């Protein structure tokens with residue numbers, strides 16, 4: 443069997459980490475693994491992001507025998523899922539492998555925005571020391587209303603991790619209500635109307651997948667309903683937010699800040715407006731490259747998961763249903779959003 447492996451992101455990073463050699467989370471490990479199974483393989487890699495390359499491979503008419511696409515991580519919107527359904531190519535991902543990593547990043551991003559951390563650090567690097575310039579826009583998280591748009595695996599873990607901060611209230615907006623027990627464990631209230639939800643949040647974190655219903659969801663019109671001076675964190679997908687509208691809201695102070703690791707275009711062009719946007723007090727930007735789910739700890743988990751998916755496939759075993767995004771010729775909608 444000929445195997446096409448597309449390596450990206452974490453695989454690149456893992457090459458520099460010798461303790462991970464010998465497993466499938468890096469190119470060498472993947473090659474060894476496929477060789478040990480006696481498969482012929484082709485490995486391609488892209489330096490910074492899978493999106494365009496991967497999409498091209500799956501719709502590429504040369505890849506007539508393609509049977510399986512595995513995302514070594516979570517989030518398979520970089521694959522043309524409709525083409526995969528039509529061509530009976532299965533799409534799998536390693537469900538849950540990096541949810542803790544992303545949830546921790548969300549917490550960090552919330553704190554660095556609310557506490558005005560980035561300009562404070564930049565001031566130190568410059569050799570300056572004007573405490574009041576920073577303190578005039580620094581707040582405590584305690585006493586704030588924090589809401590998650592999407593209370594799935596990551597959103598719920600964010601709520602869990604907010605517990606010790608004594609927030610005024612925790613809210614969520616999700617078309618799938620949490621089970622009552624899960625809701626009361628983290629003392630979160632569901633708001634059923636999106637505009638009412640955003641209007642109550644001091645801090646809003648986006649944790650929904652990107653699909654037709656969420657693309658460009660946070661745009662000028664919705665931002666108009668946000669609390670003035672709210673903070674917005676998006677580690678889900680960049681295209682859920684309108685880049686120009688968010689940047690304008692930060693610039694005007696309508697949003698006090700925006701942070702995240704996902705961009706509407708990846709790699710983000712050098713002049714992407716999110717790289718340099720600032721609020722009127724010179725802060726409010728917590729953007730980083732797409733790495734929140736790619737810690738070395740996460741890589742070890744999604745390596746093991748990728749290996750298990752490949753083993754199941756080669757041995758004809760059933761896949762864990764939570765990992766299946768597209769089955770043979772059908773979109774497994776349950777695998778998205780309802781687990």
Ligand SMILES: NC(=O)C1=CN([C@@H]2O[C@H](COP(=O)(O)OP(=O)(O)OC[C@H]3O[C@@H](n4cnc5c(N)ncnc54)[C@H](O)[C@@H]3O)[C@@H](O)[C@H]2O)C=CC1
Nearest residue numbers: 516517592593594595596616617618650651677678735779
């Ligand atoms: N920055 C990064 O490195 C990573 C980002 N992600 C992103 O985070 C997203 C969320 O991940 P999980 O929590 O694991 O997904 P999940 O599927 O467990 O949860 C998503 C939640 O969003 C809800 N939802 C979907 N569409 C909605 C809508 N229009 N309105 C309200 N709620 C909606 C679903 O009902 C579900 O509860 C992923 O789809 C992925 O795009 C995931 C991993 C890494």
